[in-house]
Amino acid sequence: MKKRKLFIGIAIIAVGFTSCKDEKETQAKKSVDTYVVYVDSVENVAIEDVRTNWQAIDAAYQLKMNEAETGLANLKESAAEQEKINASKAKYEDLKTKVQVDLQAASPNPMTNTKQNLRNALFGEGKVGDDMNFDWVNASNIHEVYQLFVHTAEDNKDKYTREDWDEIKLMYEALDSRKNTVEKEGLSASDNRKIAGLKFKFAPMLKVNRMGAKSEEMTKAKQ
The missing domain is CATH 1.20.1270 (Substrate Binding Domain Of Dnak; Chain:A; Domain 2)
Known part of the structure; x- marks a missing residue:
């Protein structure tokens, strides 16, 4: 059992x-x-x-x-x-x-947006894109273009980062290159002199602030 x-x-x-x-x-x-x-x-x-x-x-x-x-x-x-x-x-x-x-x-690239916003401020909304085309700058408007560029940079010089100044330098050189072409297309002597004055003002500002931004960035990196 x-x-x-x-x-x-x-x-x-x-x-x-x-x-x-x-x-x-x-x-x-x-x-x-x-x-x-x-x-x-x-x-x-x-x-x-x-x-x-x-x-x-x-x-x-x-x-x-x-x-x-x-x-x-x-x-x-x-x-x-x-x-x-x-x-x-x-x-x-x-x-x-x-x-x-x-x-x-x-998703937009933050760096691309920053650069485009900077270009819009320096030249006007949508004037310069990634193609770096300056064909729209001519003998009639080039003085105003330089004025906006230089005055905008001057007004915001304390806010720009090193990357901003690098981009500004690149844009400035591209604008100068376009000026060489415009000079052959009837740029007036009067506007040429005014542009020369703006360039004389801008060149040292670019150099000093760009170097300052780089130094500040290096100091922060060490900290």
């Missing part, structure tokens, strides 16, 4: 282990399927919506992927499930690359 009870007890425990193991395998397969379905669903979302909600999408993805990979340890036959995971990973990585490229393209 005792032997029979012991046998029944062992059988019950064995069934319990089997049941628990089956449940773990079922849950593991379910986590893999959930992961696969999630990746497929993200693929079908409009790219604009994916970009807008990317952080939340990626956080959910990482969670579901970890659950799926953890679940593989509870599967006897895991090769097929691993293939499913690998395929979904490849899909997601392709999507992630596209989204990151789009996000980078949509």
